[in-house]
Amino acid sequence: MPTAAEESVAVRVVGATKVYGSGDTTVTALEDVTVDFGAGRFTAIMGPSGSGKSTLLHCLAGLDALTSGQVFLGGTDISTLDDTRLTELRRDKIGFVFQAFNLVPTLTALENITLPSLLAGRPTDRAWLDEVVTTVGLGDRLSHRPSELSGGQQQRVAVARALASRPEVIVADEPTGNLDSRAGAEILGFIRAAVDDLGQTVIMVTHDPIAASYSQRVVFLADGRIVDELAKPTTKSVLARLSKLGS
């Protein structure tokens, strides 16, 4: 039975096709992909290397442009936006967590967290910021530079930055790829908590079944197409689907 949250769509991808190169050397990374990402939901995108999962993520986050097709974010067709609009969209409506090199080395943890609102010249919402900082447990580390933080702490700062601007969607690209399993579990816990407690929409690309098990829904890609999906995933059920895909 669909809940209210499932009915409301945060990101809608329609007929997305992405072709790299031209002539004989064309590579089709995405082929006519149509998929919805529910608001307030935690969706994982999985697939083998070269399946197009990162391309899909980049395109729906406005980092890359589709060859054809559309991406709607909160009713806006982002494929029609120019660079400035796209930049503003990323700044105001999307939160990013990358695998590595998430932080600006010259800024403190706090400045990194508030970077999007600093860039926009917006005042930061103190109460919300406090809540986010408390959630990710960074209270005493805010004045440190990235080089003074552990990998796990750096990723927590990245998550906090993504949350701080209350984006319509958080896009995470292998957020635990560079972390040990304990730190990874911690980060995924925060992300899940943000979804459950704050109603945050999260889309995450991962190749790790354990990471995927934190999500509420897994979309499987292979050769640029959506080939399967799984609701309420567990490590085991994800592994089972993956091995089926592989064979």
Place this chain on the structure above:
Amino acid sequence: MLRITLASLRGHLRRLLSTSLAVLIGVAFLAGTLVLTDTIERTFNALFADVNAGTDAYVRRVADFRSDFGARPRVETALIATVAAVDGVRTAEGTLQGYTQIVGADGEALGNPGQGAPTFGGNWQRDPALNPFRLVEGRAPRAANEVVIDKRSADLGKLDVGDRTRVLALGPPYDVTVVGIARFGAADSPLGASYALFTDEVAQRLTGEPGRYDAVVAVADESVSEKELQRRISAVTPAGVEVLTGADITAEDQNEVAGFLTFFSAFLLTFAGIALFVSCFIIYNTFSILVAQRTREMALLRALGATQRQVLWSLIAESAVVGLVASVLGLLAGIGVSSLLKGLLAALGIDIPAGGTVVTRSTVVVSLVTGLVVTMVSAYLPARRGARVAPIAALRDLSVEGAAGSRRRVVLGTVLTAIGASLLIAGLAAVSDRPVVLVGIGAAAIFLGVAVLGPVIARPVSRVLGAPLPRIQGVAGTLARENAMRNPRRTAATASALMIGVALVGFITIFASSIKASITDSIDKAFRGDFVADSALFGFGGLSPDFAARLNNIPEVAVATGLRLGFVQVDGADSALLAIDPKTYPQVVDLEVAKGSLAELGTDGVAVSESKAKDEGLAIGDPLRLTFAESGPADFVVRAIYAAGDVTAPADHVVSIAAYALRVPAQFDLQVFINIADGVRVDIARAAIERVLADFPNAELQDQTEFKEAQGAQINQILNLIYALLGLAVIIALLGIANTLSLSVFERTRELGLLRAVGMTRRQVRRTVRGESVIIALLGTALGLAIGLFFGWALVQALREDGLTTFRVPVGQLALVTVIAALAGVVAAVRPARRAARLDVLAAIATE
């Protein structure tokens, strides 16, 4: 290893190109100067050999010393007959030249002998073998009021054969008719100097003494050699007369040009040296960054078995190729630069005859070797750092070059700066025989010392300089400041290059201001008159004394008193000498006589400045021998000691005009100081004086304020020339800033990608890069101005005794320098900022 070097060169071609540009500009300047001076020298050597070709003997009086303007005692007309009677002499004539200035068709005096080439008058040599001039129009002067002028003057003054005009000389303005126009060898005029050529008798009257010539020139007949002729003439000439062969006089003329060129090329080479010195910083910095960015590459080479030495030599070989390519291009560009410099000279009124460009082997060798050595030496330290990379670094992530200040750095920098400062001060105090060299080395040591200290101060100073940025530009400003602070070594080295140019600009600005302020102060203190007529001719020519005499005859003027400037030797040292009228001069100008009295100068009294009297232990009544180039030694008695120098021509000795006229035939007033009569309105008096001055267009009438301004304007002209030459060093430094920023942008690709990904607009990215550039530029400016201030202060202190009494810091002008530097920072950032903004976000964050 060579293959690796070449591959690496190919890989970094673009970045190395911008490095080469710094070397290229420096070498081009160097080569341009050498090419120009060689070209001028060869042209003039040929010219003098040509014009003296017909002269076989040159007979003149021995000079007691060589004065700047070649003044010496003259010979009697009778000597011509003596020489002509010598067996083997075909022709003998007198030759004569002195100051005259031709008035053009518009009534203005032609030429600007105060600052450019001199203006001469002389006699027209009748024998073509003796005459360097060739008529291109008209005929030789035959009557008293006929003149032949050089082609350049004819063109400039719009004078044609048959035109009537005037020539300014000794005595009243002389009315003439142009009867001929002549060229000097192949040139319209020699070195841009003007010539008015008269009959012998008129030339004697206008330029010196009736019945006398500068020398007797003779042409031999077929039967005798120059040497033999010299021997025969020497046998019949009186004591105190010397005989030179044609070859001797040619060599002397050529040496004179060579002497001028030595000064001139040393002046230009100084600026070429400064440009190359600045280039060193750019090369050092670029190679440092390249090596840092290639740490993993070096480490990989080391891990695969390359020795430290191999890596070092590979890097040095890379710099050698860059240096060589840049030097070759610089040498080629230098030929273009030489014509630019020639244009600069032409603008100053020095005409260089057309002639083939001379590129000597030594120019090629010097330019290439200098460029190569400068590049390799500058690249050595970075190369050594690269060679010392541990092989394990290949396996680790790129570590950002970080550490700012070690204790060693602080000590080394401080010691270098201190040594530089002491050398500079010692050089200025002239305790050495070669003070200029000492000052130069001292200044370079200070620059190096401060550059070594740079990384230590770069971080805190950048923090302060960048403090307003976050407020103005938000997070873009914060990032700009942080970027400037994150790598203090790089920031400091980049800023150091600019520091040098700014220090010299600041120094010269402060120095010029101090000179102007000192002059203004002394005019305020000493000048009591209403007007001054200033010829601005310091030592050769000036206002005819007729001018002052005529002013004293008009009712609007109470007193007009001339000041004459000459040069004498005192105890073997050249010294400027002023001649005044002891009765009238003190009414208009206060020399602040401390002891004795000017009234007692008479014809054998001399007044000595206080500082000179102190140095030499002179007191009233002491004897003092002054040697005049024109008339030999004369004994004087010290009759007065004065405190103030003259207002614009500080001199240590003052005699009466009566005494001066006894010993020097060319009597010209440098300036005439004027008091108007009581009860006469200033504007009416001025109009009356201007009417008299209309006949003497080689001087300008100024009241006190205008006089001060005119003195300032003369200094500004030199100042602008120096600014233009220093501009080159500043441009090289700006290229350095642009280069560093480009490399930094390249290095920060991923960071910029991240910033763009999380919502930084292109505009904000550009702002960040610009902000960093401005901070670097301001850092360089701040350091430069601090050093410039010190240089200025040290020089003014050293010249205190020589009349530089006021140390003046022109705050407004220095603020302007700062603003320009900040704007230059913005300009330097244009390309790197654009590149940073154009960055492909996806590619940037995807880079592994």
